[in-house]
Amino acid sequence: MDTRRARETSDCSNSYPNRVMNVVALLALALPIASPSPQDDLVPLGTYEIGGASVVAKVPNLPDPFAEGQGLRVTTNGTVVPIPKLGSWARMRAAYEIARGSITPTTPEWKVKLFVLPRCTVLDRNELGMYQVRQGNLVTRELEEIKAAAALFASMVEATAGGNLRATIDWTIDTEWAHTRALPRTQPYGEAFLQDYLTPRFNGGAYEAEDRVYRGPYDSVFLVHSAPALGGGTTLVNRTPVTSLSFYNDGEGQGPYGLAASMYNAWAGHLRFAASRHGYRIPASAGPQTAYWHGEALAQSLPPLCDPTAGFPQAGFGSLTLRSEASGIDFAARRGALDRAEGYSYAEVAEDPFARLPWFDKASLGERIGANLSISQGREALQVEGVPRAERGIDGRLELGTESLVLLRSGDPTWIGVDPGAIQRFIPKLEADFAGRWIGWLAFEGGHLAVVRVREIPRGTREADLLGLETPLISPQAGDVALKLEFYLRQVQAIPSLGSGELSPVSDAQRGEVLNLELRGAVRGHRSYLAGSPGGATLFDAAKSRYLTFWVKAEKPEPLVIRLESADPSWGGLAFSLFGQFPDPEEATAPARGFEVATLDTEAWQQVMLDLASLPGAESSMPVRAVILESQPAARFWFPKQPGALPKVRIDDLIVSSQAPDGLSRAISAIPLASPDATSKFPLDRALWAAQLPEEPTPEQWETALKLFQDPSEVVRLNLCWTLTRLRSPDSIPLLARELAGLAPRVSEAAAAALTFQETPEAFAALKRAVEVGPFDWCREFAASAFRAHPDPKMLGSLSGLLTGRGWRARQAGPLAIGALDTQESKTVILVFLHEIDPSVRYAATRNIDPDHPLGGRRLLWSAVNDPSDAVRLASYLRLLESTREELVAEGLKGVRDDSIEVRRQMLEFLATKFDGRFRPGLQIAVVDRSPEIRAAALRAFAQQLGPVTVEEVENARRDADPRVRVAYLELARIKGLPPPIDPDGTHAP
Numbered sequence: 001m002d003t004r005r006a007r008e009t010s011d012c013s014n015s016y017p018n019r020v021m022n023v024v025a026l027l028a029l030a031l032p033i034a035s036p037s038p039q040d041d042l043v044p045l046g047t048y049e050i051g052g053a054s055v056v057a058k059v060p061n062l063p064d065p066f067a068e069g070q071g072l073r074v075t076t077n078g079t080v081v082p083i084p085k086l087g088s089w090a091r092m093r094a095a096y097e098i099a100r101g102s103i104t105p106t107t108p109e110w111k112v113k114l115f116v117l118p119r120c121t122v123l124d125r126n127e128l129g130m131y132q133v134r135q136g137n138l139v140t141r142e143l144e145e146i147k148a149a150a151a152l153f154a155s156m157v158e159a160t161a162g163g164n165l166r167a168t169i170d171w172t173i174d175t176e177w178a179h180t181r182a183l184p185r186t187q188p189y190g191e192a193f194l195q196d197y198l199t200p201r202f203n204g205g206a207y208e209a210e211d212r213v214y215r216g217p218y219d220s221v222f223l224v225h226s227a228p229a230l231g232g233g234t235t236l237v238n239r240t241p242v243t244s245l246s247f248y249n250d251g252e253g254q255g256p257y258g259l260a261a262s263m264y265n266a267w268a269g270h271l272r273f274a275a276s277r278h279g280y281r282i283p284a285s286a287g288p289q290t291a292y293w294h295g296e297a298l299a300q301s302l303p304p305l306c307d308p309t310a311g312f313p314q315a316g317f318g319s320l321t322l323r324s325e326a327s328g329i330d331f332a333a334r335r336g337a338l339d340r341a342e343g344y345s346y347a348e349v350a351e352d353p354f355a356r357l358p359w360f361d362k363a364s365l366g367e368r369i370g371a372n373l374s375i376s377q378g379r380e381a382l383q384v385e386g387v388p389r390a391e392r393g394i395d396g397r398l399e400l401g402t403e404s405l406v407l408l409r410s411g412d413p414t415w416i417g418v419d420p421g422a423i424q425r426f427i428p429k430l431e432a433d434f435a436g437r438w439i440g441w442l443a444f445e446g447g448h449l450a451v452v453r454v455r456e457i458p459r460g461t462r463e464a465d466l467l468g469l470e471t472p473l474i475s476p477q478a479g480d481v482a483l484k485l486e487f488y489l490r491q492v493q494a495i496p497s498l499g500s501g502e503l504s505p506v507s508d509a510q511r512g513e514v515l516n517l518e519l520r521g522a523v524r525g526h527r528s529y530l531a532g533s534p535g536g537a538t539l540f541d542a543a544k545s546r547y548l549t550f551w552v553k554a555e556k557p558e559p560l561v562i563r564l565e566s567a568d569p570s571w572g573g574l575a576f577s578l579f580g581q582f583p584d585p586e587e588a589t590a591p592a593r594g595f596e597v598a599t600l601d602t603e604a605w606q607q608v609m610l611d612l613a614s615l616p617g618a619e620s621s622m623p624v625r626a627v628i629l630e631s632q633p634a635a636r637f638w639f640p641k642q643p644g645a646l647p648k649v650r651i652d653d654l655i656v657s658s659q660a661p662d663g664l665s666r667a668i669s670a671i672p673l674a675s676p677d678a679t680s681k682f683p684l685d686r687a688l689w690a691a692q693l694p695e696e697p698t699p700e701q702w703e704t705a706l707k708l709f710q711d712p713s714e715v716v717r718l719n720l721c722w723t724l725t726r727l728r729s730p731d732s733i734p735l736l737a738r739e740l741a742g743l744a745p746r747v748s749e750a751a752a753a754a755l756t757f758q759e760t761p762e763a764f765a766a767l768k769r770a771v772e773v774g775p776f777d778w779c780r781e782f783a784a785s786a787f788r789a790h791p792d793p794k795m796l797g798s799l800s801g802l803l804t805g806r807g808w809r810a811r812q813a814g815p816l817a818i819g820a821l822d823t824q825e826s827k828t829v830i831l832v833f834l835h836e837i838d839p840s841v842r843y844a845a846t847r848n849i850d851p852d853h854p855l856g857g858r859r860l861l862w863s864a865v866n867d868p869s870d871a872v873r874l875a876s877y878l879r880l881l882e883s884t885r886e887e888l889v890a891e892g893l894k895g896v897r898d899d900s901i902e903v904r905r906q907m908l909e910f911l912a913t914k915f916d917g918r919f920r921p922g923l924q925i926a927v928v929d930r931s932p933e934i935r936a937a938a939l940r941a942f943a944q945q946l947g948p949v950t951v952e953e954v955e956n957a958r959r960d961a962d963p964r965v966r967v968a969y970l971e972l973a974r975i976k977g978l979p980p981p982i983d984p985d986g987t988h989a990p
Contacts, residue, residue, distance in 0.1 A: 045096050045155040050114075050147045051171035057151040059092060059257075095159040102163025108321055110157060110165045113202055113218040114150055117178045118143065120189070120227035121746055124182045124586045130684070130691040131719050132583060133746045134182075134637060136226030138247060143173070146224055149251065149259035156264050165321075170214070172201075176807045177745050177778060178225065182586035189225045189244045191235040198223070200843035200871035204238030204902025206323070209868035216240070216870070217323045217902070220270045222263055224251070228523070228637045230587050231262075234269050238870060238902050241270040248523045249636050271320065278319060278326040279963075280354050325901075325931060343437030343453055346427050353450070358440040365442050365451065371409040405463050406449060408442075412456035417442055417449030429466045430454055501526035506650070510605060511551065514652040517629065519558065524635035530654055532626030538567040540656050542574070542622035546613035547660050551652040553605045554579060558647045559632045562597070564612070567625035574612060574622070578649075582634040605652075609661060627654065678704050683713035691719040693727065702729060709735040714744045721750035725757045733758060737766035745778040752782035756789065764790070771798045777810035784813035791820040800829050808838035815841065819848025827853045834859055839869040846875040851883035861891055874903045878910060881919070893922040896929070896938075904934050912941035920945075924953055932962040939968035942976070949976040958982045 041061040048055050118138035125131050138146075154167035178197070180188045203216030221242040225231070231246030243266035245251065251259030319326070349356035360368065405426065406417035414434075418426055430436030434454035442449045501524075506516040519526060532539050542548075542564060557579040566573035578597045597608055612622070629651070676689040690708055693701065706729070708720050721739055724732055732754070739751035752770070755763040770783035784802060787795050795817070802814035815833045818826050833845035846863060849856045857880070864876035873895070880892030895907040908926055911919050923945075926938035939957055942949050949972065951958070957969045958981045969981050 043093055045093070046100065046151065046158065048151045048154050048167070048169055050150055050169045051173070053147065055147045055151040057155040058148070059152065092156065092159060095162075096155055099158045099161065099163035103158060103166045107164065107166045108319075108324075110161075110167045110220065110321060111170065111218045111323065112150075112154070112167060113170045113216070113221045114146075114172070115198070115201070115221070115223045116143065116146060116171070116173045117189075117223065117225040118173065118175060120178045120180075120225045122180055122182050122188045122227045122229050123746055123749075124583070126583055126586065128688060128691070130688045131722050131750075132687075132715055133718065133744075134228050134585070136228055136248060136639075138226045142226075142247065142252075146247065146251070146259065147171070149257070149263065152257065152260040153263040153267070156260065157267060170218070176809050179745060179749065180227075182229070184586060186587050187231065187233045187244060188227060188229045188587055189223065189231065189246075190233040194223065194235055194237055194242050194244055197840075198237045198242060200839040200869050202238065202240070203868075203870040203900055204240055205870060205898075205900030205904075207868065207870065207873075207898075207900045207903075210866070211868065213868065215868055219274060219321050219323065220267055222266070224259070228639060229585070234266055236273075239905065241266075241273050243270070252523050274320045275354075325933065343439045345431060346423070346438050349438060353438075354441070357438060357450075360440055360442050360451065362442070365408075365440075368439075369409050369415045369453075371415070405466075408451070410456075413453045414456050415439075416452050416454060416457075418452055420448065420450060423450055425467060501528075503528040508553075508650060508652070511652050514551075514650045517649045517651070519631075519647045524558065524631040527628060527630040530627045530629050530651065532565065532624070538623040538625050539627070540624055542612040542624050542656075543620055545656045545658050546611060547658070548610040548612055548627075548654075548656050549607060549661055550654045551605055551607050552578075553603065553650040555603055555648040556646070557649065559635065560649065561628075561630050561632050562610075563628045563630060564622075564624045565626040565628055567623040568621070573624070576610060577632065582632050582638050584634055585637040588634070588637070605650075611660070678708065683711075683715055686711060686713065687715045687719045690716055690723055693723045695727070697727070702731075705729075706731060706735065709739070714747055718744070718747050718750055721747060721754050724754035725750070728758055730758075730760065730762070733760065733762045733766060736763075737769070740766065740770050740783065741775055741779050743776075745776075748776070748779055749782045752779075752786055756786040759790075764792070768795065768798055771795070772801060777805050777807040780805060781807075781810045781813045784810075784817045787817045788820050791817075791822070793821050793823050793826070796821060796823070796826050796829060800832070803832060803836075808836075808841055811836060811838065812841045812844050815845035815848050819844075824853075827856060831855055831859050834863060839872060842867065842872050843869065843875060846872050846879065849879055851879045851888055852885065857883060857885070857888050861888075864891065864895065870900045870903050873898060873900070874906055877903070877907060881910075881914075886918070889918050890921075893919065893925070896922045896926045896934075901931055901934060904929065904931070905937055908934065908937040908941050912944045915946045927954055928956055932960070932964050935960065935962070936964045936968035939965065939972045943968075943972045949978065951978055954978070 042058040043061045045057040045059060048057070116138075118136075120136050122134040123131060124134060150169045150171070154169060157167040158165060178189075180193050182188050186192075198221070202218060202221065205217055207215070209215065216238070218240055221237065221240055223242065223244045224247055225244065226247050228248045229246050231244055231250040234241055234243040236242070243263070245259065245262050245266070247259065250262040344357070346353075405419070405422070408415040408417055418430075427436075430452060434457060436452050436454045439451045439453055442451050501517055501519040503515060503517050505513050508514045515530070517526070517528060559580045559582050560578045561575050562578055563575040564573050576597050597610070629649075675685050676692050677685040678689040680686055680689075686708065690705065693705055697705065705720060705723070708716055709732075711717055711720075717739060721736065724736065736751045736755050736758075740748050740755065742748055742751075752767065755767050764786075767783045767786045770779045771787075774780040774783060780802060784799060787799065799814055799817050799821075802810055802817075805811045805814075811833070815830050818830045818833075827850045830845055830848055834842055834849075836842050836845070842863070846860070846867075849860055851857050851860055860876045860880050864873055864880065867873050867876065877892045877895030877898070880888045883889055883892070896904055896911075898904055898907070904926065907922070911922050923938050923941050926934055926941070929935050929938065935957060939954060942954060954969065954972065957965055957972075958979070960966060960969065960981075961983075966981055969978075972978060973980060
């Protein structure tokens, strides 16, 4: 098959709005699950008001798949996989029923803000310099799925908290196009986008606006976007944890319950951040990270749910909301840990183990127990002595979450680490049989362990032995099976299969019974075990049985991967692309470009032979435990060009042998890239030619390039426009002007950039026309951006007309461009944008107002007090501080008294870096703030100031008993030579 044809199966500019929901089950509350069939009943849980509608959370009515083992998985070598990796809807339902009885209107509220961006594009540039666009456009049904996921997430939160929290969802949908650019190893809708987009859109502190609309603070914020891109990143915006999720990768790509699970996993990090704010020493990690690029998270294999509590008492959840602030007494109590040398019974610390037990790092714990700790050695489980490395753990790797117990130091006493999710399991055995005493917590990158001192445990003891467990408690459930083909046999057996497709035996007219794979849905994430099973025994050694042959037939094929899963962690396995390859997304860390099976360009049966031992990556020993047919990792980044078509792949006679079959040659070749060709029938070839136009094109090349403006493919015209941001051609200006007014936003953006680069009167005239009468808001927005870099006072009238734009992004472009003009007229006109409803427009205008302008200063005074957005009020205060008029500077310093704690905190961050004596009164005001966090921040700002600090300026802080303020004062005293703090009893603290 021509590999270029295979790559054309992905349409790089069109979205696919119609999707079919695959009904599978999710792991909930850290317990295992079985996949439901479509006819399974759904059980209602809580009902939540989301987006003006009452939404009922529903889960499958499936039985608990576990026996009396309560959800533990025991491997054949005795490893007990702890509960945080698995989940069960039956346990979820039971936990919610208990929680529901405890929730009342007075139960502390966990407020969640959910932003939805249904129209998104990501501009992607590959290693050859060719641009492509990934675009998503959610339809009504998919928006309803997001609401259903949010409701389920809310029920999961309430169940986890045992009724000590009630979750509420505040829904906002923004129908504007949200454009971003892919960058290497960077989430397109990650930190930079979140800071820019969300900062003015919700408040980090309490502020009662005149319209009585609640804008924050929130305990969790989520942004769900429609782009097929990396998601799952969490950052802080307005000192609130915000997680960006892709509907297709974190949601539909993980199954119908995937979005709820992704929100739940992110919530674990939000919860830990809140706990740290309240004094708990819980590492503020964001839960397990899903390895999207390596294909580990697939449609029906949801990301493993983390345990956000990890031993935290449910009764404490009510005190963890970010909208409340811990008192000094409570904060001190949570930091004042016990530290008895002989340790404690768990009953002595169970009320609040994170606060009651001390925390150690590797160095301090190693000193305590007399051992030089290394986490790589420290993850050795108790039962691994004498067990080959390849058989350790559930997947052959020693990593967090795969062992319940960790040997830290052997001997008498023995020191072990206990996975927090497994503490309750092992308490009785360790305390009763081995005199176990709980010493503290070991914190390190990626997690934490409870440290327990016990009598010497006999060598060879297995985790399962400690719990009295002998056999695995989990077997594949009915409804969660697909098919595998044994080597040399035409026998079909049931094993788990994952993803958006169906593998089944069918009768073929030519070859009899064969395996048939049918892919469905927009997000391809399938995996089928053709031979072997997850974590199974070695099937063969690919270095000896080096020839893998099979028959294959495909209809409407899409790129797939055949992967040999290694049974030895020291060898990474082999992978081959079948039917071409999807483009590597720019933001993902792409694996090394591999090899593809060189099949014929036909839909007839053909036999393929792979010589495994001849490939790069081959070694002298290559134990294989599974042969897998799966979607390419990059498949989840590109929608299929023909979404209604169902690709079908049939496979027969999968055979491995040590001798090459007669008459067959190797069918492996390096994966080629697109070839630049302006006349090719493949759009990507023509696009690459346009992208790689030389710096000094010949007249013939220019003629060909300008003809490509008529190309029907958007990706070709997109690359041609971007090429004209480095090459100048007067003949291109009318063609670029037409593209600027076109239907494709990202082509319009490139055309505006190209016209700006041309720097001719004709080019700027085209941009001016687009600002004034552009047919779409994005035309006006992109054209206006040109005049930020090339300000022209004569454009003031045209730019002021952007106030009439239908979309807020076009209206925001007005003050951004007008602010660059720097004339008295422009300083007056920009004030009109302060009447905008959208906070992003007011924020852009405020940051460009001249405080010394007669009207500008007065408008800033009003906005600083009355604007409902924290970001706009903060920007107003900061602009006032830049005034040359002392009375306006004094008004700007009043920001340290703003109602919102977030405004006060960011004001102090600004003042800390400004060594201006006029700002000193602001620090003196903040030292007596009602919030201990602000008082501590003021002391840290004083510590950064040049010159001395007098004790009179911070006298009240000397007597402040709050531990946060006390720590900040001690640091200030050390830097500035101030006297020590004074204890409440009047004595000087040591």
